[in-house]
Amino acid sequence: MGALMNPEHSWPIPPPGGWTADDLDTLPNLPPHTELIDGSLVFVSPQTQFHMRAVNFFTWQLMDQQPPDSEVFREFTIDIDRHNRPEPDVIVVDESAMGDLDQTRLPAGSVRLAIEVVSPESVGRDRGVKPVKYAQAGILHFWRVENKDGRAVVYVYELDPSTGSYGTAGIFHDRLKVSAPFPIDLDLTAITAKRRTAE
Template sequence: MSVAPKASEPTWPIPPEGGWTADDLDELPNLPPHTELIDGSLVFVSPQTLFHSRAVSFFAWQLQSLAPQDFEVIREFTIDIDRQNRPEPDVVVVREDVVEDPEQTRFPVEAVVLAVEVVSPDSEARDRETKPIKYARAKIPHYWRVENEKGLAAVHAFELEPTTGTYTSVGIFRERMKMSVPFPVDLDLTKIRARREESQ
């Protein structure tokens, strides 16, 4: 007579009192890719949609091609805000001098000039509410939120208002995005849609 196997013990990491810290994110074994730390809690990212993946690739490529030499554009890389917050913007633009070696796993928040988040169904509240507040408090000068409007990109652009320390909207862009900060950009947002149509 065979014995039924025991149910396996859960392998999820148990948070310490007070929550996880930014340093823990590098030490915890077997975390899923792109795990973030928000308010001391681990946030696991759901599988990406096709729109999300294409939008992230589009902005990473376009911004890298337009950025001045003293900026670096990186996709899906964590930034240190404080001890309990280490989010991972979908695309981040940082000063080139903080890109130190191939083994580094995060950037200091004071070096970030632009954070871009592409909204997914599971990240709506974080991208629209939680992250903008944290990014503004950390004094990131520019924040772009990319929304999927029936397969087309709509970019909500925000700039830090220095007297209030909060973001103010500088526009919602569809089809074309033309801005002078943090450096001049002129983006054809329909290319995200065009690639989608060409793949069908």
């Protein structure tokens, strides 16, 4: 109970109009991986083993298959507008957007692919809110990864320029093979494969 009464652990009170993207860099004592959605701070809940494995898998696999003019980041915020600075689980960005090593965010316009791994507490944001934000920001490719009975399922979306919204480009269960945003071939069973111990 003491921690709840301690002023150091009280929730930050938003200013009129909500928080801004710049505030994420200056607000003290924010938990790691805090996001900004519509001017509100979103805190991350403890992650599942599936989430950790999936994020690691896509990070390393995409780093191995990415073209030379791109970079892969995990859990790094992107600027959409003044009141939206989400943190996709994995992004592939244009290398030209890279600044110095003190950079804390990237412009949404530099993102070629955004990936969200769905957690129980993030279902609404990952299925509804974030895809709309990413599409409005012009991110051409979005993947949503879900745990279906212990197996990874990837929902692949591509931006339709005529509507400004995402259309389904495929649903992948055991193997994901696409040609855009660049040639990618992934064995999705490796995400949840059990590790073998030495005999």
